[in-house]
Amino acid sequence: MASIELVCPAGSPAMLRAAIEAGADSVYCGLRDETNARNFPGLNFSPQELKDAADWAHGRGAKVLVAINTFARVGAVDIWRASVDAAARAGADAVIVADLGILAYARDAHPDLRLHLSVQAAAGSVDSIDYYAKTYGVRRVVLPRVLSAPEIAALNRQISVETEAFVFGGLCVMAEGRCALSSYATGRSPNLSGVCSPPEAVAFEDHQGQLTSRLAGFTLDRFEAGEAAGYPTLCKGRFQAGGEASYLFEEPTSLNAMELLADLAKAGVTAVKIEGRQRGKAYVARVAAAFRAALDALDRGESTQPYERLLSSLAEGGRETAGAYRKTWR
Amino acid sequence: MSPRLELTIGPLLFNWSPERVAAFYGQIARDPAVDRVYLGEVVCGKRGPLLAHALAEAADLLQAAGKTVVWSTLALPALPRDRQVTAALAADPALIEINDISALAHRPPGAPFVAGPLLNVYNEAAAGELIARGCVRLCANVEMSLTAVAALTAPCPGLEIEIFAFGRLPLALSGRCYHARGHGLHKDNCQFVCDRDPDGLTVETLDGVGFLAVNGVQTLSHGVQVVDNPVAELRAAGVTALRLSPHSGDMAKVIAGFRAYADGVLAPADLAAAIRATDPPGPLVNGYPRGGAGAQWTARS
Numbered sequence: 001m002a003s004i005e006l007v008c009p010a011g012s013p014a015m016l017r018a019a020i021e022a023g024a025d026s027v028y029c030g031l032r033d034e035t036n037a038r039n040f041p042g043l044n045f046s047p048q049e050l051k052d053a054a055d056w057a058h059g060r061g062a063k064v065l066v067a068i069n070t071f072a073r074v075g076a077v078d079i080w081r082a083s084v085d086a087a088a089r090a091g092a093d094a095v096i097v098a099d100l101g102i103l104a105y106a107r108d109a110h111p112d113l114r115l116h117l118s119v120q121a122a123a124g125s126v127d128s129i130d131y132y133a134k135t136y137g138v139r140r141v142v143l144p145r146v147l148s149a150p151e152i153a154a155l156n157r158q159i160s161v162e163t164e165a166f167v168f169g170g171l172c173v174m175a176e177g178r179c180a181l182s183s184y185a186t187g188r189s190p191n192l193s194g195v196c197s198p199p200e201a202v203a204f205e206d207h208q209g210q211l212t213s214r215l216a217g218f219t220l221d222r223f224e225a226g227e228a229a230g231y232p233t234l235c236k237g238r239f240q241a242g243g244e245a246s247y248l249f250e251e252p253t254s255l256n257a258m259e260l261l262a263d264l265a266k267a268g269v270t271a272v273k274i275e276g277r278q279r280g281k282a283y284v285a286r287v288a289a290a291f292r293a294a295l296d297a298l299d300r301g302e303s304t305q306p307y308e309r310l311l312s313s314l315a316e317g318g319r320e321t322a323g324a325y326r327k328t329w330r
Numbered sequence: 331m332s333p334r335l336e337l338t339i340g341p342l343l344f345n346w347s348p349e350r351v352a353a354f355y356g357q358i359a360r361d362p363a364v365d366r367v368y369l370g371e372v373v374c375g376k377r378g379p380l381l382a383h384a385l386a387e388a389a390d391l392l393q394a395a396g397k398t399v400v401w402s403t404l405a406l407p408a409l410p411r412d413r414q415v416t417a418a419l420a421a422d423p424a425l426i427e428i429n430d431i432s433a434l435a436h437r438p439p440g441a442p443f444v445a446g447p448l449l450n451v452y453n454e455a456a457a458g459e460l461i462a463r464g465c466v467r468l469c470a471n472v473e474m475s476l477t478a479v480a481a482l483t484a485p486c487p488g489l490e491i492e493i494f495a496f497g498r499l500p501l502a503l504s505g506r507c508y509h510a511r512g513h514g515l516h517k518d519n520c521q522f523v524c525d526r527d528p529d530g531l532t533v534e535t536l537d538g539v540g541f542l543a544v545n546g547v548q549t550l551s552h553g554v555q556v557v558d559n560p561v562a563e564l565r566a567a568g569v570t571a572l573r574l575s576p577h578s579g580d581m582a583k584v585i586a587g588f589r590a591y592a593d594g595v596l597a598p599a600d601l602a603a604a605i606r607a608t609d610p611p612g613p614l615v616n617g618y619p620r621g622g623a624g625a626q627w628t629a630r631s
Contacts, residue, residue, distance in 0.1 A: 071452040074474075074481040101455020121450070125407055127417070127432035135434075146505025151408075174549070175406055177450055179502040180473050181542070184551055184624035187617070191450060192473050212536075216623060219535040235502075240534040241512050241544065248508060248533060248544070324505055 003299050004261070005271035007065065007164060008288045011043045011278055016053050016064075018281035023292025026063040028096060029053070029277065035068045035083040037120065038277045039194040051090040063093035069118035070194045071099045071177075081105050088113050096142065098177060103136040116140040119166070120177035120190065126158045133161045140164055140270065145172050145255065149263045149325045156268035165264055168287055168311065169275025171255040171323050173235050181234045186216040197233045204229065213237075221252075256320040258294055258308050263325070265298060287311060335561065335592040336571035337585060338366040338492060340469075341402040341427070343500065343575060344545055345377050345525040348384040355388035357582060359395040363589035366398040366571070368427055370419070372405050372448075374507075374546045375412035376520070402427040405448045406503045406547065427469075434463060442466045447494050447573075448503070452478075454485040467492060469573055472499045475621035476559055476567050483568030491568045495557040496584055497575025498530060498543055498550040498611060499624055508544040517547075528578040529611035540612055541625075553615030553625055556605050558598045561591070579609035599630035 008024035010016035019027050030036025032044040045053060054064045066087035072080040080102045087095045088110045095113060097103050098120035106115055119142040123129050132138040140162040143152060156163055172179070176190070183189035186201040201216040209225035213232040220237030223229040230236070235249040255275070257264070264272060272295075274287050290311050294304040312320055339358055342351065358364055369385050369392075371378040389399045407416045407430055419426055420436035428434065429446040437443065444467040445451055445460050451468060460468070467490035470479050476493075483491055494500075507517035509524040509531060524531075530543030530550050540552035557564075557572065564572075572588055574581070587604035590596035596604060602614055617626030 071450055072455060074453040074478045077453050077455045098450070099453070099456055100451070100459040101453055101457075104455070104459050121431075122406075123431065125413060125430075125432045127407070127413060127435035128430065131431055131435040144505075173506060174502040174504045178406070178448065180471075180499075180624070181501050181549065183473050183618075184499065184501050184542075187621075187623035189473060191452065191471075216625075218539065218541055218625075219537050222536050238536060239541065240536065240538065241531050244512075245536060246512075248512060249504075249506075249549075 004265055004269065004295055005164075006288065006291055006295055007271050007273040008284055009169075009274055009277040009279070010053075010284070011038060011280070013045065013049050013053050015277075015281040015284050016057065018285040019288050020057055020060055020062045022285040022288035024062060024284075024288045026065055026093070026271070027057065028065040028067050028273075030067045030069075031083050031086060033079065033083065034073070034194055035070055035080050037067065037069050037190060037194040039070075040278055043278060047086040047090065050086065050092070054091045054093075058091070064090075065094045065096055065116060066090070066092040067096045067118065068102060069096050069098050069120050071120070071191050072102055077101055081109070084110065084113075094140070103132070103138070107136050111137075114139050116142060116164070118142055118177075119144060122175045122177045124155075124175070126155060129155070129159045129161060133159070142166075142273065143269075144175050146175055146324045149260055149267050152264065152269060153267035162270035163268070164271040164273050165257075165269045166255060166275055167257040167261070167264070167272040168291070169255060169279075171250065171253065171321065173250040179235075185218055185234060197231075202232055251321075253321045255323045256308075256311060257322045257325050258291065258304055258311070260322055260325050261294055261298055261304050332565065335564065335569070336365040336492075337363055337588055337592065338368065338571050338573045339364055340494070340497065340573045340575040341368040341370055341372045343373055343548065343550070344528055344530060345374075345380075345522060346528055347525065348381060350528075351381055351384040352387065354576060354581070355392060359388075359391045359397065361582065361585055363585050364397060366400060367392050368400050368402045370402040372402050372429055372446075373548045374524070375404055375407065375409055375415065377522070377524075377546075378404075378415060380522075398425075400425050400427050400444060402446060403429050403433045405429040405446075406505075407432055408505065425466075437464065440464045444469060444492075447471050448500060451482075454482050457482055457486050457489065461486060461489060466490060467571075469494065472501070472555070472618055472624065474618070476563060476619045477621060479569065480567035489568070490570045492571040492573050493557060493564070493569055493619070494555060495572035495574060495588060496605070497555060497577055498552070499555050499615075499618070500548060500550055501542070501624075502549040504547050504549070507547050508549065509546050512544065520546075532612070543611070551615065551624060552612040553627070554605075554610040554612050555618070555624075556602060556614045556616055557619050558591070558601045558616060558630055559619060560598055561594060577611060579611070581608070583608045602629065
């Protein structure tokens with residue numbers, strides 16, 4: 001079995017170097033504009049920084065994948081086309097794209113540029129993957145986080161392209177790219193603006209020691225004094241349905257599927273991916289090193305277990321889940 | 331004079347009993363205000379077999395009454411059975427509505443289709459890709475403002491545009507069934523508990539404010555969208571049809587209200603009152619068409 005490629009996030013040139021030095025085979029990053037789904041101030045790359053970073057990475061045998069993974073704004077599609085051009089000029093090893101119109105542009109304007117299908121396209125079935133492969137020449141699909149490991153195995157037996165699976169970081173419980181909860185509350189969402197539960201809509205209110213988190217005025221959770229208060233991501237809020245309060249959609253956990261690396265390898269995934277371009281170089285160095293060690297152990301035919309607890313303090317509220325990779329999640 | 335704005339009935343999103351489904355479409359068939367009806371299970375493949383017979387009978391009845399009937403595909407086909415159902419629908423060259431790109435894998439090139447509101451078509455380039463494949467009508471994604479719809483329509487001449495004008499907004503899809511989870515069950519053994527909530531199960535914040543509604547693997551808004559822009563604005567944006575999503579309230583009155591509004595008989599400012607009188611499952615919202623948060627409501631003055 002071929003070694004699994006470790007794909008790590010790079011929100012800045014420094015983070016890119018840290019990821020590769022810690023053992024990433026590939027990094028993914030975005031240009032400093034609305035064409036990428038982590039369009040935060042102080043993050044991302046200028047075209048020149050991207051070119052320099054690609055040269056540096058290639059000198060170390062690593063690959064650079066450029067995320068142009070938002071849906072183009074109507075009437076402004078040229079901004080997304082320009083990002084594809086910039087990635088090609090920088091010598092990117094692939095672009096990660098979700099929008100049908102941008103996939104078509106990349107295919108036609110840069111036939112030699114490798115195309116990866118973003119998780120935002122939510123292509124989780126043989127038929128949709130086939131369609132993207134045949135129509136746009138997509139070579140790799142980043143899988144939705146709603147598939148179980150056996151489903152991924154079944155999928156890989158039936159498709160001709162590579163698959164990449166998220167294994168660590170933020171966990172979407174909805175099908176990525178098919179969720180408008182954030183814009184319903186705040187007016188901004190991943191598909192419209194490249195952000196989810198945006199910080200400017202967040203408020204914490206302290207009332208006699210009890211802390212309430214709100215998003216655009218909607219109460220998302222309440223914490224007693226001394227309880228750790230998490231960021232109010234909409235789908236990880238506590239709600240009432242049928243008279244009972246619960247984390248109806250998902251507990252405030254994050255994904256850690258290290259214990260399932262062997263299963264994912266058997267399922268035929270080509271690459272595993274770490275989430276978190278917004279989280280800085282110390283984060284990526286630690287996560288990349290841990291997954292590098294686990295993947296190397298796997299290559300030697302050893303257990304990944306010694307590395308599984310290395311990262312728990314990095315999770316949101318210290319709580320982790322293997323998510324949908326275990327079918328009981330549903 | 332331009333033809334009347336069409337009224338269409340969107341696919342039933344909820345798990346209603348076959349009797350209720352038959353009665354509902356019987357009423358729609360008799361209603362001259364409705365031009366087109368979308369049929370088919372869009373949300374959960376497990377429900378499909380329960381309603382197959384009632385929907386087939388409804389299709390015959392609606393067609394005999396002169397309505398255009400369009401079958402609508404599953405939004406997130408996952409299981410082999412979901413894929414077979416989708417493939418069979420897509421392979422038939424008759425007009426269908428597509429709610430997931432996977433249907434195109436089985437669609438004869440050029441066969442006409444409606445791109446449903448659950449597809450990610452946010453710009454003219456993406457619309458162009460679908461038009462080249464046979465897309466004749468787009469029901470705009472609910473997140474799009476009317477200004478964005480207008481900007482998409484302008485470079486796509488001939489594309490019919492439908493907008494989601496009435497109902498709880500379809501906001502999200504998941505691999506996880508929240509109805510089952512809410513009842514302590516697992517998706518694979520869900521006991522079809524979603525049939526208890528004909529408009530979805532209301533989700534409130536901890537302070538008891540209605541926020542969302544769960545419907546199996548789908549999450550909807552608690553608020554009920556009512557598009558009440560001046561009709562001239564809709565026409566200028568290229569809108570040719572208003573989609574009304576089935577709910578348990580008085581749909582005949584919902585349809586009558588929107589017909590009167592679309593025909594210029596009922597002022598936009600009076601549409602809200604007409605709809606509130608139909609027992610909608612939540613407060614009215616109209617933020618998305620105005621470019622704001624979907625949950626907002628701004629009254630017309």
